[in-house]
Amino acid sequence: MSKIAVEQSLTDIQQALRAKGYDVVELKQESDAKDSDCCVISGQDQNVMGMADATTKASVISARGMTADEVCQQVEEKIR
DSSP: OOEEEEETTOHHHHHHHHHTTOEEEEEOSGGGGTTOSEEEEOSTTTTTTSOOOOOOSSEEEEOTTOOHHHHHHHHHHHHO
């Protein structure tokens, strides 16, 4: 199954993805995203200084304003 890196604060999304059988790792630092198929971030501190350095080629999903189910749907679409 696909490996999904999820920001630490998004525990409900971590649980929902695990329930669907995904290998979920907490996204604590940039290196956690390295081997992931997809990353889920809260979007709260996204691009704060107007700089966006890519650290992974994986798809990145901002969970801001989304439910856990909506994020799961986005993950499924991205990793197909």
